[in-house]
Amino acid sequence: MTDKPYEPLRPKKGPIGELLAPVAGFGVTFSAMFKPTVTEEYPRKKTPPQQRYHGRHQLNRYADGLEKCIGCELCAWACPADAIYVEGGDNADLPDGAHVSPGERYGRVYQINYLRCIFCGLCIEACPTRALTMTNDYELAGPTRAGMIYEKQDLLAPLADGMLAAPHPMVEGTTDTEYYRGEVTAPTAAQVEWVREHRPDDPTLDAAAAVVAGKAPAPTQRKHELRPSQDRAEATRAAATRSNVDGRTAPRDGAGAALTPGGRA
Template sequence: MADESVSKDHGRKRKSALAEMFAPVAGFGVSFSTMFRKVATEEYPEKPRPTQPRFHGRHQLNRHADGLEKCVGCELCAWACPADAILVEGADNDDTPLEQGGKGRFSPGERYGRVYQINYLRCIFCGLCIEACPTRALTMTNFYELADNDRGKLIFTKDQLLAPLHEGMLPPPFPMADGMEERDYYQGKVTGPTAAQRDHVAARDERVVVDESPLAHDEPGNIAASVPGEHDVVHTTAPTAAQTREGANP
């Protein structure tokens, strides 16, 4: 029995000695085990990684099928923003003829968003503004490359956030489609501009004078940029995904 006890003690001492000998390199076990694995490096910005379909990126102000803006200047998005990053100033649409000093119509209904700004230094991309919008005017794209070399240029203005005119759309201001009401627009009954709207825009453009244009309204631009409303650092105008998820859940 004594010999067996001595043998066990000798075995424990031997294991303890081995443990003490390899202790300094034991912490490198994870490093050694991963040294020969394939490295999964993302080659950004040469090969940007595609975002998820519901990614919360830069905002976009959408249009109706004829080109009128969906934003009605209600300011609900600004009230819902927990970071106080959104500034909206609404104004009344004016159906007075342009030759009589009218400013024109930019959206269906009574009002439109005359000023729209988002401060991306404050924005946390939570999507609460999207949920608060009653007209689905504001959605979020998959575009995320928002870095710049000037803090002032990260305050995006309406001209930067407004969706581009797709094929067939007309640039506002112009009257609503004949026989249509505001609710008809939001129910999708307007599928494109009418002949009367096209004629109105064509006649409007012929009357425009560069220095005394009745279409000019005092929307503040991006005062930090060399050209108001534009970036000195050029960003791509196309989101990283083709769909902006307009009409979908944020």
């Protein structure tokens, strides 16, 4: 501290600025009228959030359609809000050597309660197989409490084109280690054959067969897409139907559902 008198940090105004200082606020409001607005017009124009945004969870799959979740419950233990409930099951209990996930166990029951979830991402860090990740989906609201508990089929990543719906056997000659290393890149002919035998009506069969025959590229995981923007009429209609279903904002049917679970067919 010196003997210098107090000097404000902001620059001093000129004589005209001093004169107009009492009414300077009017200038602020007037000039603000010509600035672009900062409002996001949500249902009309859905703005994508930042890539890092913590949105709804997703249970991922391997390229052949098997689930990554092994039912280890580490996510549930990591959850500080106690929002996750997991029950594991043995793949050995499934008939005819079918697998839901590679390896010994799979997640039989998987629930996330979005009324409790605080979107901290600790479950993602806890997951050993990178089965659980977070999407950018922020449209999470619903009229009922029960509806806000998302089940496994709501959380599962949709089957990309060429993936074969689980359950089916693992790729022949592999263990979960190969899966984990990313060496499985597409369904194999044996898996397609198995599914054709057990579930001949499976809708994913044709695409998977095309991949096996080399007519289509190997499946890649689908990214989250924003649901289409809505005008007023659509928003009203959507709200009406939504509240009739079960209280989840995620559309349960048809085209708009980029991330609708695929294992529910």
